[in-house]
Amino acid sequence: MRTRTTKRSELWPDPGDGFRTDIEGLRGISVLLVVLFHLEISVFSGGFVGVDVFFVISGYLLTSLFFKEIERKEFVNIFAFFSRRIRRLLPASVLTVFGTVLIGWLALSPFALEELIKDAFTASTYSMNFRLVHQATDYLGSQSSPSIFQHYWSLAVEEQFYLIWPFVFAGFAKLKISREQIGILMVILIAISFGFSVIQTEQNEIWAFFMLPTRAWEMALGALIACYKDQILLLNEKLIEILGFIGLASILIPCVLYDDFTLYPSWRAAFPVIGTALIICCAGSTISKILSFKVLTSIGKYSYGWYLWHWPLICLAKRYYFQQNDLFVSSIASIIAFFVAVISYKVIEKPIRELKVFSTRPKKGVAIGILLTGLSVLVLLIAFYTRPISTIQLSSSQNENSVSEVSSNNSSEEISEPPIASEDLTSSVSVPDTLNDHSQDDQEIENPTNATPVPDIMNVYLPGHQERLAEGAQLQVLPDYVGLGGPNPKIYGDGQGCHVGVVGRTSPLCEYGDTGASRTMVLFGDSHAASWFPLFDQFSREKGWRLLSRTKSSCFVEDLRFPLYGTDLEYTKCADWKNWVVNELKENPVDLVVVVTKRKDVEILRDQFSVEEWQSGLVSTLNSFRSVSPEVVLIGATPLLNNHARECVTSYPNNLDFCHGKFEDVVPSDYQAIEIQSADDAQVKYLPTIDLVCTDTICPVVVGNNVVYRDRQHLTKDFVLELKNLISIRLLNAGINLD
Incomplete structure (x- = not known):
């Protein structure tokens, strides 16, 4: 006899054993919100919460995979994990960086190209969040044109999370800590990180927005779901239906209500974060079925590439046409970005993911990733030092002559x-x-007293x-x-x-x-x-x-x-x-x-x-x-x-x-x-x-x-x-x- 729990568990397979189309559709929702936010459509003024949705999903999927590996092998293979991440994330990321720099080389002024290549370095090394925090303390960075790679901050946060999480679970496996005990540790981590986020948002909102310690609780909440999946499966189906609608509303309502005055993340991030967690828990619900619609799962399938490409193309289009807030130009750029993401997925990302070297020889896969990152940095260094240099002088020739004449009497700045x-x-x-x-x-004109x-x-x-x-x-x-x-x-x-x-x-x-x-x-x-x-x-x-x-x-x-x-x-x-x-x-x-x-x-x-x-x-x-x-x-x-x-x-x-x-x-x-x-x-x-x-x-x-x-x-x-x-x-x- 099939029980309610058995039926729901079939709709909620562990990652690797099955595929949840509703989570794929949720990815589609989250990337749509981010794109609409970047298009500066006023009704989606809070679309930046789409990034929070990504964080919760990542925490859930990553932790679920670790539990699966621990149950089967009683340990976490660190090299296998990093090899999987490299084949999943690095090809599209590197392609976007190089493609954007190439377009910038052809379309941007020497001054804009210089900044683009500098940002490309931090994007390639997954440290964009640190650069943005640094720029926020320096007006010359914070109020110039937005960085073409600024959206890489969220990838940087995730990668920094990936550098820590597998070692944490490797320790859990070695110490044979149970799921329930890990769940308690997740609750403690959530409380600490969330509290720090609330406090730090008041003290240094830029740091709080971009850095891992204030975002870790969002991924930890996803991990908490993985810890208590079996208990969640016992929930009443009617309750699951209600929670599903509450979850979706908790994501969409902030998209409309949050705006430029919203102090974020702080406690306000709890709504989209908890909303995402509720949806993950509601496998088989009406909301789950809605999120499984083909249009949303298709967008979700290419969400990673679209997220990477949409912002660079919007920025490049605006700068090339010198249109600051042109919705038409930005919309065309974002549509082109989606098709670029589709092509990238089919021609580059998917074939690389299917290479057996990453699964059969994970150490070699990690070496390939390190080598590719190193080559990326080297190519960017070469690009930086061979980039076109403007022939226009910083100061006019007359002013430069003036400097030399007075340098002995005035400060060097004057x-x-x-x-x-x-x-x-x-x-x-x-x-x-x-x-x-x-x-x-x-001539100096005399002045009587x-x-x-x-x-x-x-x-x-x-x-x-x-x-x-x-x-x-x-x-x-x-x-x-x-x-x-x-x-x-x-x-x-x-x-x-x-x-x-x-x-x-x-x-x-x-x-x-x-x-x-x-x-x-x-x-x-x-x-x-x-x-x-x-x-x-x-x-x-x-x-x-x-x-x-x-x-x-x-x-x-x-x-x-x-x-x-x-x-x-x-x-x-x-x-x-x-x-x-x-x-x-x-x-x-x-x-x-x-x-x-x-x-x-x-x-x-x-x-x-x-x-x-x-x-x-x-x-x-x-x-x-x-x-x-x-x-x-x-x-x-x-x-x-x-x-x-x-x-x-x-x-x-x-x-x-x-x-x-x-x-x-x-x-x-x-x-x-x-x-x-x-x-x-x-x-x-x-x-x-x-x-x-x-x-x-x-x-x-x-x-x-x-x-x-x-x-x-x-x-x-x-x-x-x-x-x-x-x-x-x-x-x-x-x-x-x-x-």
Whole structure:
């Protein structure tokens, strides 16, 4: 007589003895969620939970295989395990890395290709999660274009899990520990890892998101199912039906409810993780039958390859066509990725999996894997050192000459301002006829004591600058004399961490300018404020000010709750850091605070916060500084281009029109109004910047001798120094006399 338990056990074979189509379909669901999330479809804003589904499945399958091996052989063959993993995972992974690098070699600019190859190293060695955590502490990595191999972080976590788990079970086998005892150990591991995840997400959410210790509980829960499979088979069928629906809902609902404000993983990961575990336990249920539909199992069959290929092709398509959020381009790329995954599976992965050497001679299989990984690294090293190098200089030739002339007198980081804008007009009382004659490189205009600034001096000087903007907007071919705008500001690489990464909650004591001066100014904001650092450092040295650099990666100056750039995690450390800066200045008052804001993505401005909320948040921050300084200046946001300027000009040097930003596309009609009204409400000075980087119709990527932006949004150092006189005059006319 067939019992209920016997019937269900037939539907729940051990891995290796049979195949559960519902788990294959669950794989299909999980990869679909991840792909839809990467397509930036708003209804799937929490699709990143698909990775958690993968983790639970891996923990269950891996542990089940170990139990099966222990029951049959009473030991775990470590080499056989690694040989199986190598034949299952390595071919597709290596193929994706090499294929992506090859496409990047043909399609990307030299600068983008360099970063691609660097990321390929960590992808090939399954250490991408470490690289992403490191980049998150360095703004230059965290807010540049997303890594084409960033999705390899989940593979890295799994591989690190694989390096530990077989040895753990080999020890269990040697000590003859029962399933039930192992289950108790799994419960302890789940409790420790889950608790650590909750705590660490609050303390260091980036680390918690990407690292194994905070994700181990998800795999351990899958292992726990394998430990108590026999007991689970005894559950009532009606209960199994209910649990199946609860499980699927626990996966799908977070996909809709979770978004950029979700602090993750923390306890919130419990819903998709437990939901996956419930579905695994519900073999033979209605949900199990739904997941066994052919369309889902087919997607699940190729899920590994699709997961590997979809993100690189989406990123490459966006960069090649310079489309940041084009759903059509991304969708086509993801569809192509699926077919590439199918071909890869049939032509490469499956034939390699069927090679007998991996099963009959596992040590040789492991050696093949090590050799293949080593060859991959070697090929990538060769690719890195033979990659195309841009012929465009970092700084224009004129600026490089300036460096050599002043290097004996200034720090190595400083580059004297370009000759085209070298006159110091900060305190002029009259405007000579030669003001717009750029040939007068070294002319210094005398300044009587207590002079009063001429109100319309900007109207005399600004037209000359706007003429150069117009000339840049008309450029079609990149001139040979143009440089890429110089190196990044020295606060990024000074060894002191003066530009605080996303993890930091405080700033070190970073003093610049005339450190012994009696007057102190503070430069405050995110990386956009850091972009202005070279200019205010120069002001401070020349005018006798002590400059405190207080900048932090991706930290909006507005007093609002928002996610960390490029993640789905609330950026709590930004709020903590801003509070710390204000409290620091309360204890040590200063004479001037320069606040630099940045333009918000239109979708953020429209969808996440209202205009009134942005304005209120900005006013709140400005008011907090008014309480600690007699003078506060708000420097307006510069435009957010559609294209990465340096990548674009090096990719399309003969078609700069493609790189320039159209004013109507990159300058929201109301954002400058928000800045003006906020400054007025807070009773602080306001310095607009739009007319310094744009004409009425175009925001050119090249002006004078330099590229204007180093990416989509940060001004280059050399261009900022070109704005010295214009900013000086605006400060003066606002009533801020630095002399």
